[in-house]
Amino acid sequence: DQQVKQNSPSLSVQEGRISILNCDYTNSMFDYFLWYKKYPAEGPTFLISISSIKDKNEDGRFTVFLNKSAKHLSLHIVPSQPGDSAVYFCAASSIIQGAQKLVFGQGTRLTINP
Amino acid sequence: NAGVTQTPKFQVLKTGQSMTLQCAQDMNHEYMSWYRQDPGMGLRLIHYSVGAGITDQGEVPNGYNVSRSTTEDFPLRLLSAAPSQTSVYFCASSYSERSRGREKLFFGSGTQLSVL
Numbered sequence: 001d002q003q004v005k006q007n008s009p010s011l012s013v014q015e016g017r018i019s020i021l022n023c024d025y026t027n028s029m030f031d032y033f034l035w036y037k038k039y040p041a042e043g044p045t046f047l048i049s050i051s052s053i054k055d056k057n058e059d060g061r062f063t064v065f066l067n068k069s070a071k072h073l074s075l076h077i078v079p080s081q082p083g084d085s086a087v088y089f090c091a092a093s094s095i096i097q098g099a100q101k102l103v104f105g106q107g108t109r110l111t112i113n114p
Numbered sequence: 115n116a117g118v119t120q121t122p123k124f125q126v127l128k129t130g131q132s133m134t135l136q137c138a139q140d141m142n143h144e145y146m147s148w149y150r151q152d153p154g155m156g157l158r159l160i161h162y163s164v165g166a167g168i169t170d171q172g173e174v175p176n177g178y179n180v181s182r183s184t185t186e187d188f189p190l191r192l193l194s195a196a197p198s199q200t201s202v203y204f205c206a207s208s209y210s211e212r213s214r215g216r217e218k219l220f221f222g223s224g225t226q227l228s229v230l
Contacts (some may be wrong), residue, residue: 009154027207043204043221044157046197089156093216104149104157 003027004092006105014113019077021089021108024072030092030103034069035075036065038087038107047088080112116140120205120222127195127229135225136189137205143220145208146188150174150201151224156205163188164210195229201224 005024013019023033031052050057050064050073057064062074065106077084087109093102121136139146143192163182164214177199179191188207192199208220 004156006156034218036219036221041223043206043223045221046218046220050219091157102159106154106156 002106003030003101004090006108009089009106010109010111012111013080015076015082016079017077017083019080019110019112021075021088021090021110023073023075023079023105024071024093025073025103027092027103028071029094029096031095032065032093032102033064033073034091034093035108036089036091036104038089039086040059041046044089070111082112083112085110085112090108118205118207118220118222120203120225121180122225123223125225125227127192127194127227129197129229131195133192133195134225135203135205137163137188137190137222138186139188139205139207139220140186141207141209141220142185142209143207144185146182147172147206147219148178148188148190148203149206151204154227160190192227197229198204200227200229 002076003026034049035047037047038044048059048062048064050066055066087107089107090105118139129180144165148160149157151157158174161180163169166182166185169180182188203225205222208219
């Protein structure tokens with residue numbers, strides 16, 4: 001069962017426009033969410049995160065929005081730049097009875113066109 | 115600052131062969147883990163360790179062995195390679211087991227493994 005889903009395998013956006021990457025989760029126990037960015041032939045690198053006590057977190061051009069009632073989060077990149085072309089993974093975590101669970105989505109390949 | 119170092123970057127094996135993927139980190143992290151990335155499947159946890167001498171299974175442990183004799187090193191052993199183990203493997207570490215899901219994981223650059 002895929003507890004964290006990124007339903008768009010790929011997304012193509014014009015340079016300068018907004019990129020919106022979406023992520024849905026099914027487990028209501030998840031209370032912390034992270035986005036990772038991955039370039040070809042490199043490992044994923046941390047991008048931004050959000051706790052479930054917030055509904056928005058911003059870091060420069062990157063903003064993550066969390067809608068707990070819909071179990072949905074999104075990553076907004078404004079404005080999009082060619083260097084943003086990469087695969088983006090969302091991840092969700094929870095701590096239940098002291099045990100931590102961390103689950104990754106399938107990834108979305110973002111291409112920024114000049 | 116090396117971070118997380120994985121070797122080799124590429125490997126081709128024949129079915130039934132064994133090999134070890136190496137992982138080392140120089141950040142004095144307690145938590146280390148191995149993931150595999152497959153198309154449409156995201157990153158799936160194979161094995162993890164919360165400190166030297168302590169290891170545990172993740173989501174997809176079958177066919178793999180790990181050990182953690184030092185804080186720095188966490189090798190992944192394929193006992194008898196199968197085509198289903200063709201994948202990209204990532205080693206990742208974090209300060210603690212708790213911080214991996216609350217702060218961030220540091221990933222190595224990956225090992226692309228093909229099993230024929």
